[in-house]
Amino acid sequence: xxxxxxxxxxxxxxxxxxxxKTEFKLHKFPLFTKSDYFKKAIASASAPYVIRLDNDFPGxxxxxxxxxxxxxxxxxxIDRKNIVSLRSAACxxxxxxxxxxxxxxxxxxxxxxxxxxxxxxxxxxxGQCTGEYQTWAKQTHMIDRCFECIIQLLxxxxxxxxxxxxxETIVRLPLEWIIELIKSxxxxxxxxxxxxxxxxxxxxxxxxxxxxxxxxxxxxxxxxEHQSAFTxxxxxxxxxxxxxxxxxxxxxxxxxxxxDTLQQLPVIWLNSIYEKALELKxxxxxxxxxxxxxxxxxxxxxxxxxxxxPDDVMARLLERxxxxxxxxxxxxxxxxxxxxxxxxxxxxxxxxxxxxxEQFVKLASCIPKEKRxxxxxxxxxxxxxxxxxxxxxxxxxxxxxxxxxxxxxxVNEETIAACKxxxxxxxxxxxxxxxxxCLKLRRQLEETQNRLYLVxxxxxxxxxxxxxxxxxxxxxxxxxxxxxxxxxxxxxxSYDSSRSSLSSSYLKYNHETDFDYALPSRYIxxxxxxxxxxxxxxxx
Numbered sequence: 001x002x003x004x005x006x007x008x009x010x011x012x013x014x015x016x017x018x019x020x021k022t023e024f025k026l027h028k029f030p031l032f033t034k035s036d037y038f039k040k041a042i043a044s045a046s047a048p049y050v051i052r053l054d055n056d057f058p059g060x061x062x063x064x065x066x067x068x069x070x071x072x073x074x075x076x077x078i079d080r081k082n083i084v085s086l087r088s089a090a091c092x093x094x095x096x097x098x099x100x101x102x103x104x105x106x107x108x109x110x111x112x113x114x115x116x117x118x119x120x121x122x123x124x125x126x127g128q129c130t131g132e133y134q135t136w137a138k139q140t141h142m143i144d145r146c147f148e149c150i151i152q153l154l155x156x157x158x159x160x161x162x163x164x165x166x167x168e169t170i171v172r173l174p175l176e177w178i179i180e181l182i183k184s185x186x187x188x189x190x191x192x193x194x195x196x197x198x199x200x201x202x203x204x205x206x207x208x209x210x211x212x213x214x215x216x217x218x219x220x221x222x223x224x225e226h227q228s229a230f231t232x233x234x235x236x237x238x239x240x241x242x243x244x245x246x247x248x249x250x251x252x253x254x255x256x257x258x259x260d261t262l263q264q265l266p267v268i269w270l271n272s273i274y275e276k277a278l279e280l281k282x283x284x285x286x287x288x289x290x291x292x293x294x295x296x297x298x299x300x301x302x303x304x305x306x307x308x309x310p311d312d313v314m315a316r317l318l319e320r321x322x323x324x325x326x327x328x329x330x331x332x333x334x335x336x337x338x339x340x341x342x343x344x345x346x347x348x349x350x351x352x353x354x355x356x357x358e359q360f361v362k363l364a365s366c367i368p369k370e371k372r373x374x375x376x377x378x379x380x381x382x383x384x385x386x387x388x389x390x391x392x393x394x395x396x397x398x399x400x401x402x403x404x405x406x407x408x409x410x411v412n413e414e415t416i417a418a419c420k421x422x423x424x425x426x427x428x429x430x431x432x433x434x435x436x437x438c439l440k441l442r443r444q445l446e447e448t449q450n451r452l453y454l455v456x457x458x459x460x461x462x463x464x465x466x467x468x469x470x471x472x473x474x475x476x477x478x479x480x481x482x483x484x485x486x487x488x489x490x491x492x493x494s495y496d497s498s499r500s501s502l503s504s505s506y507l508k509y510n511h512e513t514d515f516d517y518a519l520p521s522r523y524i525x526x527x528x529x530x531x532x533x534x535x536x537x538x539x540x
C-alpha cells in the first residue's frame with residue numbers, strides 16, 4: 001500500500017506531532033513501528049494523541065519533516081550538510097533503523113575525506129556538531145570520529161590547505177574540544193596540531209585582523225615558516241566575543257595541555273601570548289615564560305629569529321631570562337646557545353647605535369662570566385659605549401660596573417688592538433688582557449709541540465716495528481719452498497770403448513760453474529778413438 005498519499009494529505013490521521021508550533025498530522029502505525037520514542041509516548045497517552053517536540057527536538061521543523069517522510073518509507077536525501085542533524089534527531093526519537101543507515105553513511109564520508117586528504121570535510125562535520133547538536137553528536141560518537149580523522153590527516157604530513165570556512169569553524173569550536181583534540185593526538189605528533197591551536201588562541205586571545213591568505217598545515221615546516229604559514233585571517237567581527245575570564249582560561253588550559261610542545265611555536269607569538277597572560281594574571285604565566293626561554297635556547301637559527309624580533313620584545317625576553325638565571329641551566333650546549341644569542345643581540349644593537357649602558361649591564365649579566373663563550377663582543381660594545389659622548393656623564397661607579405661585566409683575560413688580539421687606545425679603559429686592564437693572551441698562546445704552543453712530539457714518537461715506533469717485522473719475515477721465510485730444478489736428461493755413451501771412454505751424466509746444474517762441473521775442462525775439445533772412428537767431445 002502506498003502510504004505517501006496519506007503522509008501528504010493527512011487523511012485518516014490519528015496522531016498530531018507539534019514541532020515549534022508546527023503541527024504534523026500523522027498516523028500511529030508508521031511511527032509506532034519505527035520509533036521507540038513514539039511507541040512509549042503512544043503507550044502512555046490516550047486519544048486524541050498529541051505529542052509536543054517544541055524545544056527539545058534537535059533540528060526543528062525541517063529535520064522532523066524529513067523524519068516523517070522516512071516513517072512513511074518515502075526516500076530522504078542524506079548529505080554532509082544534514083547528516084549531523086538527522087543523526088541527532090534519529091537518536092532523539094530512538095529510530096534504530098535510521099541510525100544504523102546514517103552511521104554507515106557518516107563513516108563513508110570520513111573515509112572519503114581521508115582518501116582525498118581533505119581536512120575541510122571533518123572540520124565541516126565537526127562544526128555542525130556544535131550548538132543544539134552537541135549533546136547528541138557526543139552521544140552518537142560523531143565528534144570522536146571527526147577528531148580521529150582530523151588528527152590522522154594532520155599527522156600524515158600532507159600539505160593541507162584551509163579556506164575561510166575552515167578557519168571560522170576552528171574559531172567557533174568549544175575550548176573543551178580543542179583541549180580534547182590536543183589530548184587525542186599522540187605526544188610524539190603533537191607538533192602537527194600546533195597550527196590549528198595557534199589559530200584558535202590567536203583569534204580568541206589576541207584578536208588579530210590580518211590580510212586573508214591560504215593557511216598551510218604542513219607539519220614539516222620549521223619555526224620561521226610556522227609564522228607565515230598559519231597567519232589568522234578570520235575577520236575580527238566574525239570572532240565570537242571572548243571575555244577576559246575566557247581568555248585567561250584559554251591560555252591556562254592550552255599551556256597546561258601542550259606543555260613542552262609549545263616551545264616549537266614562533267618566539268614572537270609566544271611572547272605576545274605571554275604579555276597577554278601578564279595582563280590577565282594567568283596562573284601559568286611563569287610556566288609560559290620558561291617555555292619561551294627554552295624555545296629561544298633550543299632554536300636552530302638564533303640570528304634569524306632575532307632579526308624578526310623587535311628590540312623592545314627582545315629586551316623583555318632577555319630581561320625575563322635574567323630573572324630566571326638562577327634556574328639550573330647545567331647543559332653546556334644550552335649555555336653556549338644563550339651566550340651566542342646575547343652576544344649576537346649586543347652586536348646588532350651596537351651596529352645600529354641603540355645600545356645603552358643599562359641594556360649592556362642587563363644583557364651581560366644574563367649568564368655568569370665564566371660560562372660565556374667569549375668576551376670579545378662585550379668588550380667591543382663596551383669600547384664603543386665608553387667612546388660615546390654620553391659616557392662622560394657616567395660616574396666612576398657606573399663605569400666600574402660596566403667594566404666588571406667583561407673578563408679581560410678572555411679576549412683575542414684583534415679586540416685588544418681595537419680597544420688599546422681607549423683612555424676610558426684602564427691601561428692596566430689592557431695590559432692584563434695582553435699578558436693573559438700571551439700565556440694562552442704559549443700554552444697553546446706547548447700543547448701543539450707536545451702533540452707533535454707524540455705524533456713523531458708514534459711514527460718512529462711504527463717505523464721501527466715495521467722494519468723489525470720485515471726482518472723477521474725474511475729470517476723465518478719457509479725454507480721448504482724451492483724453485484723447481486731444471487730437468488736434465490741422463491745421456492750416457494755406451495759405445496764400445498776403453499775404460500777411459502767418456503760417460504757424462506748431466507744431472508745437476510750450477511749457474512756459476514755450469515760447464516766445468518758438467519764437463520771438466522780436460523774433456524773439452526778432446527778426441528777419442530773407437531772402432532767407428534775418431535770423434536771430438538764439445539761443450540754441451
